[in-house]
Amino acid sequence: MSGGEQKPERYYVGVDVGTGSVRAALVDQSGVLLAFADQPIKKWEPQFNHHEQSSEDIWAACCVVTKKVVQGIDLNQIRGLGFDATCSLVVLDKQFHPLPVNHEEDSHRNVIMWLDHRAVSQVNRINETKHSVLQYVGGVMSVEMQAPKLLWLKENLRETCWDKAGHFFDLPDFLSWKATGVTARSLCSLVCKWTYSAERGWDDSFWKMIGLEDFVADNYSKIGNQVLPPGASLGNGLTPEAARDLGLLPGIAVAASLIDAHAGGLGVIGADVKGHGLVCEGQPVTSRLAVICGTSSCHMGISKDPIFVPGVWGPYFSAMVPGFWLNEGGQSVTGKLIDHMVEGHAAFPELQVKATARCQSVYAYLNSHLDLIKKAQPVGFLTVDLHVWPDFHGNRSPLADLTLKGMVTGLKLSQDLDDLAILYLATVQAIALGTRFIIEAMEAAGHSISTLFLCGGLSKNPLFVQMHADVTGMPVVLSQEVESVLVGAAILGACASGDFASVQVCWGESRGPRQ
Ligand SMILES: Nc1ncnc2c1ncn2[C@@H]1O[C@H](COP(=O)(O)OP(=O)(O)O)[C@@H](O)[C@H]1O
Numbered sequence: 147m148s149g150g151e152q153k154p155e156r157y158y159v160g161v162d163v164g165t166g167s168v169r170a171a172l173v174d175q176s177g178v179l180l181a182f183a184d185q186p187i188k189k190w191e192p193q194f195n196h197h198e199q200s201s202e203d204i205w206a207a208c209c210v211v212t213k214k215v216v217q218g219i220d221l222n223q224i225r226g227l228g229f230d231a232t233c234s235l236v237v238l239d240k241q242f243h244p245l246p247v248n249h250e251e252d253s254h255r256n257v258i259m260w261l262d263h264r265a266v267s268q269v270n271r272i273n274e275t276k277h278s279v280l281q282y283v284g285g286v287m288s289v290e291m292q293a294p295k296l297l298w299l300k301e302n303l304r305e306t307c308w309d310k311a312g313h314f315f316d317l318p319d320f321l322s323w324k325a326t327g328v329t330a331r332s333l334c335s336l337v338c339k340w341t342y343s344a345e346r347g348w349d350d351s352f353w354k355m356i357g358l359e360d361f362v363a364d365n366y367s368k369i370g371n372q373v374l375p376p377g378a379s380l381g382n383g384l385t386p387e388a389a390r391d392l393g394l395l396p397g398i399a400v401a402a403s404l405i406d407a408h409a410g411g412l413g414v415i416g417a418d419v420k421g422h423g424l425v426c427e428g429q430p431v432t433s434r435l436a437v438i439c440g441t442s443s444c445h446m447g448i449s450k451d452p453i454f455v456p457g458v459w460g461p462y463f464s465a466m467v468p469g470f471w472l473n474e475g476g477q478s479v480t481g482k483l484i485d486h487m488v489e490g491h492a493a494f495p496e497l498q499v500k501a502t503a504r505c506q507s508v509y510a511y512l513n514s515h516l517d518l519i520k521k522a523q524p525v526g527f528l529t530v531d532l533h534v535w536p537d538f539h540g541n542r543s544p545l546a547d548l549t550l551k552g553m554v555t556g557l558k559l560s561q562d563l564d565d566l567a568i569l570y571l572a573t574v575q576a577i578a579l580g581t582r583f584i585i586e587a588m589e590a591a592g593h594s595i596s597t598l599f600l601c602g603g604l605s606k607n608p609l610f611v612q613m614h615a616d617v618t619g620m621p622v623v624l625s626q627e628v629e630s631v632l633v634g635a636a637i638l639g640a641c642a643s644g645d646f647a648s649v650q651v652c653w654g655e656s657r658g659p660r661q
């Protein structure tokens with residue numbers, strides 16, 4: 147954000163709800179992050195491929211982190227609040243109380259998480275319809291989107307959930323409703339996960355064809371019939387009740403939200419790169435690919451005209467950057483896969499002890515261990531006979547095949563720390579190769595990408611970043627501000643406050659690359 151004529155003492159709060167934790171930041175008018183706080187959130191996996199959360203637990207965590215980042219600040223200086231979150235499905239009854247999304251009837255667990263794969267039969271039937279809305283999700287709907295999950299609820303929890311439900315929210319929209327009482331949905335969520343079209347609105351024939359004609363009959367009141375662009379100001383701003391919860395003043399501007407990957411994309415894709423000798427300097431913003439790497443990785447490329455990439459979500463109009471089409475490639479598990487491989491290895495307890503003794507994270511320890519054992523070779527050569535296929539949770543892009551599984555070839559009869567380090571390296575390489583596979587599919591369809599902009603938890607791992615550069619052959623830019631997703635959320639708040647005319651105006655010089 148670049149302030150221009152505004153006074154310097156205006157602040158914005160961004161709240162980012164990831165898969166594993168909630169983060170908040172206080173950001174100034176120049177986009178500089180002044181305070182940061184995070185808080186883990188609960189997750190349940192009551193059975194394989196069922197992943198649930200609690201919207202009350204998530205809101206409570208939002209309140210804890212927001213209170214922390216505004217400590218010591220004159221609350222009158224806080225002008226706007228923006229939320230982003232994972233695209234999980236929140237279910238509330240007609241009085242806005244949580245409803246259970248499980249057979250146990252535990253209403254605390256009222257969120258079907260984005261990575262939940264329970265609705266396989268439902269998504270297969272949806273894809274068999276070959277309905278035209280599927281063209282706008284890469285040709286194949288993902289089990290991680292909302293329509294199959296809604297159909298699963300109707301077919302499996304009719305009495306305990308479906309019949310009682312009054313409101314189905316994408317998690318980012320739930321948060322903005324909780325803050326303002328306004329049920330308007332963000333165009334970002336509805337376009338990307340719910341088949342809404344920015345140009346044509348809802349398609350009645352789709353919902354009727356898949357057996358969810360209920361939504362058409364009540365004019366989409368349960369899933370959203372008022373739609374606003376991300377960054378638009380909601381109602382009268384923060385309600386007195388939400389203000390008390392969050393430790394802010396009532397009435398401050400609250401923005402229509404973004405999905406987390408889109409907030410990260412917004413936070414990095416417009417960075418000013420002048421003077422860094424980067425190939426993308428002087429090239430259009432469409433030559434950049436934002437890669438948001440957390441539990442999953444999301445590959446966000448924008449274009450002036452719609453580009454249809456088989457197996458890559460979109461094209462979505464105005465879902466991330468207003469006026470641009472978005473294609474969203476993805477890998478359903480990346481950080482989660484690395485954690486899974488490392489934590490499941492027989493040498494993990496030894497790794498923990500050694501990393502703790504050096505006051506390092508296990509990943510910093512593994513990276514230095516790889517440096518030690520590579521000897522004179524480049525580190526990548528350590529895996530010449532060990533290979534990982536990373537689709538342990540199916541392939542989101544570009545194969546769009548949820549049935550795919552993971553694979554490791556080249557295992558030996560030893561399981562020492564060297565083996566663990568090399569398996570970790572092979573996993574990171576496999577993820578980077580998956581990114582290259584997605585880029586190749588996007589380029590074959592018409593994108594022209596020259597530079598990667600990485601953010602999210604995994605961008606803090608130098609090995610992960612280096613492997614993405616090596617494997618794609620492209621420069622990787624890291625934003626000066628490590629918490630770029632939160633900057634994206636704060637940009638929404640800044641935009642809603644009216645201090646900035648649009649989210650693009652917030653892209654400014656202070657948000658250039660790291661030196
Ligand atoms: N400093 C770090 N070094 C290596 N990996 C990291 C680091 N920080 C976070 N990660 C990894 O990033 C992933 C989580 O990223 P994050 O963006 O916090 O996820 P989410 O938004 O999905 O909650 C985890 O797999 C974690 O191990």
Ligand SMILES: O=C(CO)[C@H](O)[C@H](O)COP(=O)(O)O
Pocket residue numbers: 164165166231232233234260338405406407408439440441442443444474476602
């Ligand atoms: O589908 C997505 C974005 O469209 C993301 O994968 C999902 O929101 C989870 O994000 P994260 O891995 O950062 O927790």
